[in-house]
Amino acid sequence: PERLVAHDPAYARGAQRLGALLRKARELLEGGGTAEEALWELWDGTPWPGRLERAALRGGAAGRNADRDLDAVCALFDAAARAEERTGGRGALNFLEELDAQDIAADTLSRRAVRPDAVRLMTAHRSKGLEWRLVVVAGVQEGLWPDLRRRGSLLEADRIGRDGLAEPLSPGALLTEERRLFYVAATRARERLVVTAVKAPADDGDQPSRFLAELGVEPRDVTGRPRRPLAVAPLVAELRATTVDPEATPALRDAAARRLARLAALTDEDGHALVPAAHPHSWWGLYEPTRSTVPLRDRDHPVALSGSTLDQLENTCALQWFLGREVKADAPATAAQGFGNVVHVLADEVASGRTPADLAVLMERLDSVWDGLAFDAPWKSAQEKEHARVALERFLRWHVTDRGGRTATATEHGFDVTLEAGPYEVRIRGSMDRVERDAEGRAYVVDFKTGKAAPTKDEVAHHPQLAVYQLAVREGALDEVFDGRRPEPGGAELVQLRQAAPKKEGGEDFPKVQAQEPLAGEWVGDLLASAAGRVLDERFTPATGQHCAHCAFRASCSAQPEGRQIVE
Template sequence: MPVQYVLQRPRSATEPPVLDAGQRAVAEHPGGPLLVLAGPGTGKTTTLIEAVVDRIERRGLRPDQALVLTFGRKAADDLRTRIAGRLRQQATAPYAATFHSFCYALIRRYQDPEAFLDPLRLLSAPEQDVRIRELVEGARADGRILWPESLRPALRTRGFASELQGFMAQARSLGLDPVDIAETGLRHDRADWRSAADFFGEYLDVFDAQNLVDYAELVHRALIIAHDPQHRDELRAEFPLVVVDEYQDTDPAQVALLKALAGDGRDIIAVGDPDQSIYGFRGSDVRAIFRFPDEFRTRDGDPAPTLALTSTRRFGRRIVDVSRAVIDRLGSFGAIDAEAFRAFRAPQPVDPAYGDGSVEAYAFASTTAEAERIALLLRRAHLDSGVDWSEMAVLVRTGAAIPRLQRALNAAGVPTEVAGDEVPLRTEPAVQPLLLGLRIIDDLARDVDPDPDDVATLLAGPLGGLDAGQLRRVSRELRRLDSEPDESGEVRRPRPSRELLAEALTRPAVFGQLGADGADRAYRLGRLIARATDARSSYASPEALLWMLWDASGWGDRLRADAEGGGDRAANAHRDLDAVCALFEAASRAEERYQRRGVTQFLAELEDQQIPAEPLGELGVRGSAVRLLTAHRSKGLEWRIVVVAGVQEGVWPDVRYRGSLLQTDRLAPDGVQEPPSLAQRLAEERRLFYVAVTRAMERLVVTAVQSPLDDGDQPSRFFTELHTEIAGPGRPESRGRPRRPLSLRGVVGELRRVAETTTHEDVRTEAVARLARLAAPADGDVALPSADPDRWWGVRDETRSEVPVRPPDRPVDMSGSSLDGLVTCPLRWFLSHEARGDTPGTTAQGFGTLVHALAAEVATGDLEADPDVLDAHLDEVWQRLDYMAPWVSSLERAQARRAIERFVNWHLAARGRTAVAAEHRFEVEVPIGGDSVRLRGSMDRVEVDDGGRVHVVDLKTGKNPVQPKAVAEHPQLGVYQIAVQHGAVDEVIDGPVEAGGAELVQLRVPAGSKEPDSPKVQPQAAPDDSPAFVARAQLSDAVARVRGETFPATPGTTCRFCQFRSSCPAQPDGRTILAQASVSDPQPWRDE
């Protein structure tokens, strides 16, 4: 092998460890093949190191003659450093490497000298995923590969690319070439395998041309070299000793490589744990470790001996017993020594640092309760027992559970660390705004209109900085500007707000014309996007464009301040900064690969990534944080306290059969094999659970959700088995949410509750004193603002604005909808109409606007009263309505057609009335009870009957008609009739005006089962001249409320749909803090 230069820090000789009998037997093994069974915490790494040191110091082996192979770069570095530290003489380091780094060095060593300056580039897993999708799409478009009809619908899916990736990796691990797969497919009538073989061949050709190689191909090529007799002899002479850690994780190709290096009875020590074989999805096979004695026989032809390490130092008796109960249901097979296997399965705790340890199992009523209880447990351990955050971990079955738990833990004040490669880079919250900005820049540079939703999201994100209220106000100003007539005097049809935002972003000067709060931020972002778009058109790299967005936005400064400020926000800021660094690293690599096509290709690559990127985030693991990770990732690690969460039926164990398309697991070296049975899949899940529960040194907590609902989540068999081992048979108690979080906020809330509700004066005094201490601590501690009563909601006296809601010397402006709102619920009216706290208009309002516009044009004669004609006009503008899903749009489109048909039938019916106006705007002043009110609004339709009386029609497009008893008191209709009495329609009526009534025409509601094609009409009688007319009384009360500025909450049927429930004192979830009752948890957990 080539000479290795390893930078080593000055070191002092490490004292040799005290080995137990099993470790000493391994270290002093005389030579030849040896299998070492080593369970969790049994000191296998120390044993492996001492075995190498023994051969160097006692038997004359040079350090560089020992080849130590393992499955992680960090593990390889640690082994190299520790072995070097144990050697007494200053010497070269042993060759400690991962399988893949060793294979890469082997290929480089024996490759054509002319190719040495252009080395192979090893593809990362995400890059390989993207490349496979590109090749599949290219072959499909060109028709180069004929896939079976059954697979063609799946060709464009990400899942199919993943299937192909696994299929090719499995083929290479079995030593199969494309021609071998094609022959197997022909022999067993597998057309899909023949097509996959064709694709595999093209894949290899393309990668060869581009000097690329994936991990499976790397091992395959190294194996070809090692099998060459000349090279094999060189390598065996170079490495008289081969040591393999985590042997249970090897795949067939790696086993074949080891046979080439150290077969035929040579000196090889394989250390492994069959109970921790959890990477079957990567091609490893638990049977490999059981076959080791037979496959690596001694020079005499006998099976290799097996030794077991039987003393565990990680945990005490209780965790040992529970872990044994989990794994003892699995047996052994193969040529492994039965006595050694029994000893391996019965480890004895020796001087554990935390005594016997403890094991707990809890079931919770919901996932929310589970997450909050876990947070409480971790905080209690940190605060009460002094356990550092970094000495605790939460393990889950899949990465999908991580975001939910992380949010809950962070909300409870528990700092968390999630490695950057647990999730794809594009899903990182800090990465998404930058990618969104980059996508918009790329679209604009290619003359593609950006997606309006993307623009709105960008403006409201950290790059734009607009909050929801500012975005609404900017949108409102844009709609106003867009509604003004153009130079020809024409007024455009109303356009959606998001379409206007997208247009303004491409012309930032539009934002500069607006006076709305937040328009300046939108203008700055627009200018930034314009500069970046110009740079993109000049072939700026992805990295340069990302830097423009990052640097000019000021977001980086805000994150840095959060990271340096400490507290709960610091951990999130650190994670965001790590994710951004990973994004810039990925952009830098993209620039090398794609040159001038970089931005588009870079975005496509990141969008297509379905698997996590390289473990850059692992470098950012910070000391003071709870690790949150999957059970697979936890292998080889340990913590004082470990919570194994989400042990649900259907989740853990997850025994679903995954080989649904290409049936990769049926591929065998000599043909086709049976897929893994249910028992085999369950066994691997059990081993994974065993790995999780053996990470704890002191305290193991296993949790699951036990829903009270029949179809809710339930604990899995693994949880039940463990709970039975701890507490005996029986269903566990299902616990609810904690009474309060064990955090500073929770403490403040509890002290405040006690101070305000207790009847004991001494208790109140003590609570107040503690709050004061938190609000103004001594000795330079940081004050807690939430403990200061001046900052509490509901404690200060009510305030009154110096500016009245309406000027006292002017009439009160009132529309029909405003009166309706004040009558229904004054508080809702104020929050919506005056405070502008309502959310932007929905698509339902757009539906109504379109139907009203068509109805008005029919009434004025501008459009023919023909459903087909009106329907065609609807088609022209329907797509502008922003429905959340296509099926909703289709359903509403059909409803719009029915509404139009009912309107036309109603319009053409002989009703003895003539339409004289549509969308008629009015403004009249009416004296009310010594005050004055200015009625304003628009009447959908004004009609005159044969007797000359005026009728006002209000067209409704809602799904729920007014209750019949409420029509007589309908405020909006009443306002229209009073307005008619005071001259609102005089300009369109010749002669005296008399109000003849008003009516609601419900276009989405049929008149009845016998008249499905006619709308439901709900008339209100004509008003009389008495002050007792309901609408006059309603107006009088409304004016008094506005003048008096009293807007109470009024519960009613509309509360179900109210946007302000969470702010309404009449609703349980909207009561003020002072009105909240103390609620105790009937099932407290532990001693809270």
């Protein structure tokens, strides 16, 4: 430590303290101290014990990590103590070498500091010599208590005796030992003992232990479940509901409020609330809804919409669209989205002539970028890569097949047109995967899909994204592609590259194709007007459906149990 005095104290102070601590431990060992004593000197000389204690008492994820760290430290001290007792003290270096040589960890159980006014959870063995006012012995099931299976450590060290290896306990001796242990657990209660077990209707299901009959009390059958889970969060929820329940008596509401106040006032030694949900500050349902003074969209400008936006606003969930697209709170791109992007890029390269329509070439291009996609496991990456190969193979077959005389005119064609939709001006923009010219000179739009689900035939007939593409064609989005002439929309289709065509259309070798007829009627204009009005009026109400299973905003959605705390 003396060498550090020439350095800036702000940087050297910690190193000086550590050097002094290590010197004290070295001097202790040189004076004949044990490894356990040296460990204690190091442990007690740092602020780490205090930090771990505070974190453990605070609870939560950090508390659980602190508990594990404390267990590990206690196990280290126990190992040092056992080593001294077993070998008569062979020095710290020998102890460290012994730890390093262990292939099987020694016993990690260690006693924890007892928190006041807390429930103690322990085994029957640990309860010997202790007593409490109330004791609960849970899970007293036949097969678990008594447990007549042979047990012991992996290497059966428990059989080592003074005269060599002892014989394993017989079933009768095991039963006697289990009965004695049950007696120990049951006699720890000074005032009240609760013993629980599960009884299944069928004879071959879980049954109570035979020891229950030896208690001298007739067991009481309790059917059904508790009215709420026996945990802090459900307790707070029940108390909160009681305080605002119009059918509850004033006395009951007052009692619930007082209990909530007691819970809200509980803090740890650092002043952090132990039950923050008990405080009314977090009861969002009591607050009036907030409103933004700045509108989401300027009513004096056209409302910008895309085909996918229209589909989500009208057919999926407006709240999901708002939180994902406008708030930008959507989850990061997934590997499935990366899969789709790669396949789309390769399909575009083939259609535009930049890459030959050869599967081997496409797979070589795929190999060059595939490792950039993040999958949960190597097997998943291999599985998805095979799906990509099949999708590309189907695309190539579709690409070279005659499709009623249609010829490719443009790929990945961007468009941006403004039109009238009811009382609103709407700006629709996006990109068409592929544009083809049919035999009658009309424009036909193709949209490649790589998802695992496909719409029904009726849903395709009014598919918003395909309809927007056709509407854009009608409004001049492809005029320059068709040499300045405005083509009529000749229809549109979804090409499902992940899904095989029906047998009569080629089967597994070809993709499933879902076509939409040329636009008829005003339904797509009405759909645009409805979506534009929803955005301008900021009406983003949730709608439930299959999409909810994969929604990232369930905890913020009032239509889901997880999100009802927002309004209740």
